[in-house]
Amino acid sequence: MNTRWRQFKKLVPAEDFYECYYENKPQLCPVCRGKLEESSYYEEYHGCVEENRHCKGCGYARYWSYGSTLLEVGSLSISYSYSTPDKEVSLIEDTFAREIVKERNRRKMEIRKYYRKRG
Numbered sequence: 051m052n053t054r055w056r057q058f059k060k061l062v063p064a065e066d067f068y069e070c071y072y073e074n075k076p077q078l079c080p081v082c083r084g085k086l087e088e089s090s091y092y093e094e095y096h097g098c099v100e101e102n103r104h105c106k107g108c109g110y111a112r113y114w115s116y117g118s119t120l121l122e123v124g125s126l127s128i129s130y131s132y133s134t135p136d137k138e139v140s141l142i143e144d145t146f147a148r149e150i151v152k153e154r155n156r157r158k159m160e161i162r163k164y165y166r167k168r169g
């Protein structure tokens with residue numbers, strides 16, 4: 051918890067604070083559990099038009115911009131847009147989810163290898 055949150059905690063009732071804190075806490079990378087860099091961009095008339103999350107540690111990324119989604123993990127990079135049929139979108143999301151698991155396991159193996167080498 052950083053200073054900003056600590057200050058905020060003093061100002062609001064406990065229940066309100068925790069509700070707000072857990073809703074806004076930084077999202078963790080599904081691959082390496084690192085903190086995700088988040089940015090979003092709002093336009094006056096359209097509301098939220100861009101939302102990007104990416105991990106510096108392993109290259110996991112989910113970009114959303116004007117209805118187009120770009121997903122990146124490991125060597126995989128796929129995208130779809132608002133006009134992509136639902137069926138295809140769920141296929142792409144499934145592929146992405148599977149790749150996240152694969153990448154997570156690959157990283158675990160690498161870490162294990164690294165320690166084994168050093169004895």
Ligand SMILES: [Zn+2]
Pocket residue numbers: 079080081082083084105106107108109110
């Ligand atoms: Zn990561």
